[in-house]
Amino acid sequence: MSAPAAPSDTDAVFQALGDATRRAILERLSRRPASISDIAAPFDMSLAAVVQHVQVLERSGLVRSNKIGRVRTCEINPQGLALARQWLDERRQLWEDRFHRLAEFLDEEEDGGGD
Amino acid sequence: MSAPAAPSDTDAVFQALGDATRRAILERLSRRPASISDIAAPFDMSLAAVVQHVQVLERSGLVRSNKIGRVRTCEINPQGLALARQWLDERRQLWEDRFHRLAEFLDEEEDGGGD
DNA sequence: ATGATACTAAAGTTTGCGCTTGACTATTCT
DNA sequence: AGAATAGTCAAGCGCAAACTTTAGTATCAT
Numbered sequence: 695m696s697a698p699a700a701p702s703d704t705d706a707v708f709q710a711l712g713d714a715t716r717r718a719i720l721e722r723l724s725r726r727p728a729s730i731s732d733i734a735a736p737f738d739m740s741l742a743a744v745v746q747h748v749q750v751l752e753r754s755g756l757v758r759s760n761k762i763g764r765v766r767t768c769e770i771n772p773q774g775l776a777l778a779r780q781w782l783d784e785r786r787q788l789w790e791d792r793f794h795r796l797a798e799f800l801d802e803e804e805d806g807g808g809d
Numbered sequence: 810m811s812a813p814a815a816p817s818d819t820d821a822v823f824q825a826l827g828d829a830t831r832r833a834i835l836e837r838l839s840r841r842p843a844s845i846s847d848i849a850a851p852f853d854m855s856l857a858a859v860v861q862h863v864q865v866l867e868r869s870g871l872v873r874s875n876k877i878g879r880v881r882t883c884e885i886n887p888q889g890l891a892l893a894r895q896w897l898d899e900r901r902q903l904w905e906d907r908f909h910r911l912a913e914f915l916d917e918e919e920d921g922g923g924d
Numbered sequence: 925a926t927g928a929t930a931c932t933a934a935a936g937t938t939t940g941c942g943c944t945t946g947a948c949t950a951t952t953c954t
Numbered sequence: 955a956g957a958a959t960a961g962t963c964a965a966g967c968g969c970a971a972a973c974t975t976t977a978g979t980a981t982c983a984t
Contacts, residue, residue: 705829712824713942717896724903730961743943745961750941764951764960770904775897781832782894788839789885828972845931858973860931865971879930879981 703755707778710754715739716747720770723757727769822893825869830854831862835885838872842884 710716719733734744748768751757756774759766825831834848849859863883866872871889874881 704832705827708823709827709941711896712820712827714820715942717819720900721903724900731959739942740944741961742945742963746942761961764949766961772901772904775901775904779894779897779901781826782890782897785835785839786887786890786894789887789890824971830972846929854972855974856931857933857975861972876931879979881931 703777704781706754707756707774710750710756711778713747713750715744716751719744719747719751720756723768723770727767729765729767733768819892819896821869822871822889825865825871826893828862828865830859831866834859834862834866835871838883838885842882844880844882848883 711720715737718737722728722733722736730745730748731741733748734741737744748757748759752759752768754774755771755777757768758771759768761767826835830852833852837843837848837851845860845863846856848863849856852859863872863874867874867883869889870886870892872883873886874883876882
């Protein structure tokens with residue numbers, strides 16, 4: 695049956711994506727790899743906070759990083775996205791199927807224009 | 810009380826998707842619309858908790874519902890997904906591009922990174 | 925009308941998230 | 955060596971999320 699909420703990678707990915715700051719970081723890293731300080735520059739928050747965001751992204755598999763000397767360089771990990779896209783694509787198939795069939799036979803008792 | 814036409818922003822969508830219970834609900838609704846009680850049945854939590862999850866999904870634009878008599882029937886709202894997929898697809902292009910170019914020439918220098 | 929059904933609303937608790945500060949380590953520069 | 959730079963660690967604060975329980979409102983069945 696539907697198991698109780700078990701910790702899953704999917705959780706981590708979507709949760710990571712659910713924060714505007716982290717999406718902005720991803721966007722920046724999409725263009726080129728960057729150090730922690732580079733990433734932090736445009737944000738109006740402490741370095742430590744940005745580090746924490748990067749850690750979340752890294753745990754989720756969306757980003758990976760490598761420290762050389764005192765500089766940690768972060769980059770996108772494309773495999774991370776795959777998981778999210780996969781989930782969405784699978785469901786989308788189902789939903790759209792359902793909606794096409796619905797369009798064909800729209801004779802439900804749908805009447806009151808609710809919400 | 811429902812706030813109609815709540816434009817699903819990206820935060821809300823990904824945050825909604827970041828919970829295994831809610832993804833399970835979406836999965837169920839992907840097959841066919843269902844009432845609140847139907848949705849709640851497989852879960853080991855109170856009805857009220859499930860209602861709250863559904864409300865989160867609704868606020869995010871991923872689900873919509875309609876109450877007839879005493880039964881609220883919930884169904885997928887395909888537009889909600891579109892937003893998430895769109896975001897992911899756009900970024901994916903960037904990332905993959907970036908990785909291809911990276912393979913080509915490994916020594917782009919960076920300074921003054923205007924968009 | 926009475927009672928069961930299907931939610932809905934509100935309040936309270938616990939846990940986790942996003943962020944800060946302050947202290948600390950490790951590297952590079954002069 | 956001493957000072958600046960780049961990041962790390964940990965404690966703590968405020969707020970929101972995820973549940974719970976309790977109580978209440980329609981609606982449907984008998």
